[in-house]
Amino acid sequence: MKKITILGATGSIGASTLSVIEHNRDDFSVYALAAHSNVDKMYQLCLKWQPEYAVMADHASALQLQKKLAFIKSPTSVLAGMDGLCEISSSPKVDMVMAAIVGSSGLLPTMAAVKAGKRILLANKESLVMSGQFFIDAAKQYGAQILPVDSEHNAIFQCLSQNVQADIGYCDLQANGVESILLTGSGGPFRYSDISTLPQMTPEMAIAHPNWSMGPKISVDSATMMNKGLEFIEAKWLFNARQDQLKVLIHPQSVIHSMVQYNDGSVIAQLGEPDMCTPIALSMSYPNRILSGVKSLDFTQLAELTFLAPDMSRYPCLQLAIDACYTGQHATTAINAANEVSVQAFLDRKLKFTDIAIVNDKIMSKVCRLSTLSTESLESLLELDRIARIYAEELVAERT
Template identity: 85%
Template sequence: MQKITILGATGSIGESTLSVIEHNPEQFSVYALAAASNVDKMYQLCVKWQPEYAAMADVSAALLLEKKLNDSNVTTRVVAGLEGLCEVSSADAVDMVMAAIVGSPGLLPTMAAVKAGKRILLANKEALVMSGQFFIDAAKHYGAQILPVDSEHNAIFQCLSQSVQTDLGYCDLDANGVHSILLTGSGGPFRYSDIASLSDVTPEMAIAHPNWSMGPKISVDSATMMNKGLEFIEAKWLFNAKQEQLKVLIHPQSVIHSMVQYNDGSVIAQMGEPDMRTPIALSMSYPNRIPSGVKPINFTQLNELTFLAPDMARYPCLQLAIDACYTGQHATTAINAANEVSVEAFLNRQLKFTDIALINEAVMSKVCGLSTLDTQSLESLLELDKIARQYARELSIERS
């Protein structure tokens, strides 16, 4: 019986992870559930799953949850704050940690799991976007196993040889016959829209993803294709890829989740329904496969599979992230921080949809111009993250 801590239990990834556990109750049990501040959802999960621990990043939310659980005679112990999240991530009893807390708050709990040598089911982009080299080196040093959960990276992982799968971060793609990695993306809801109309996009329009059921922030990132830019950065670190080995391809049907081209002309693709339970199940059971609850594709019902090159005039955030990827860790940290702030401002109707890219570009440019920049430690990157967020907030206020 494998014990799991789920960071981001109240989100869509957490929900999908619990669904996989429901399909495999003899193999997995929930040790701890962790979230930011959603007391009602966490209470419901604790009543159902009876974990040993529940962790809330927000201290006041933790107190409310503790009271509700005590009143219901649920024995789950509640811990709070960053310290509590790190505690349930690194506990001796834990075998694997689902790292699915959105944004930079998930970085330190994920790193705590790495330092404890856990199997990390990596759904948090910031671990690699903000601290790629530190994260990869720490995993190797502490003997942690990194398994990608993002559907695209999980697909690439499945299309690679076992020698690459077991050497993430340090693998040699050339030596393993890999010509290039093709990251596919749906292109979001505006792939065919008139570019001039994008300034009028509302939050409701942006979060209405045509294929996937996701939270508001990641849905907006899909609409701007910033998510693909962040995945580009992650793929660079996970698969030790050179810039010319990474390509982005729009695939509107989201049936092929990514592909690997080999130097003999072969292309291996991973296909499946657009359901996160598939990559989650594989990451939990690797190198084996377990039921995920996802039905197999019915190929007779597929009308067509189409592919498009991304138009960078339509997706400036994608180009910015690709540029940042090989500029340095300071650039990727800055654009990620700026994007979190600008997307939140857009969702709060303080910015236009097209302002997201403008804010991201301005912040990245300003941060990259700092002469006193230090990126030699995780602490300095977290400080840089704060600086970039402050720049983004100031610029957002100016444009609102």
């Protein structure tokens, strides 16, 4: 039986991971669960799954959880903060780590799992966006196995040959007959809205995703298509892709999760219901397949499959991320940091929806002009991230 640590247990990916485990109780057990500050939900999860450890991001939440569990004499030990997250990610008892903490806070515990040589079920795309080659090289050095959980990257992974799958981060796409990778995205809730109306869009409108059930931050990223931009950067690192080998397509139905075009004219696509349990199940069981609990796709119920080229005037964040991808590590780290700040400011009603791209652009440009910033170590990348956030917060303050 494989033991799993779930980082981000109270989020949508965490819930889907536990759903897959529910369907495969004889194969997997929960070693540890981690969450930010949702004490009540974590308490319920601890009651059901009885993990050895539960970790809360802040100490106050950890203390609350500890008191609630002590009252019922639960065997689960409670830890707090980054040290606790890294401990449950690197424990010798753990076989795999679901890295599903949203944002840059997921980098250190995911890296701890990498350095412990774990199977990494990578749902935290920011780890690669922030640290890129550093992350890929560390996985190789410590013998960690990276399996992509994002539906698009998991789809691409499934469409590639086994020798490419076995060489994540270092594969030669051209030598393996790959002409291009096609990243598909729904286009979010505003794909047909008049561009002139975008400044008036509210947080409630932005998080109402037409196809997927996701948290607020990722839902806003989908509306701006920054999510696709971050996935573009992640795909570059996972599949060692040149810029001309990566393309983005808007596919409103979210049935084809991504495709790979080969040099003989073939296109291989991965299709399925828009349910994250499918890629999660594959990443947990690879190279085998297990029950995910997702119903099979009924082709007779598909009215149409359509594709659109992304309009960069509608999705300036997507273009910024693509530009950052091949500018350098400082650019991708900066735009990720700026985007986390600007999206939160939008959710807090401090920025207009269209201001997200403006903040991201200005901060990326500002950081890229700072030639003294290093990207040679994890510490320097975290410092760059910190500086970019300060700049972004200052800019948000100026605009409010």
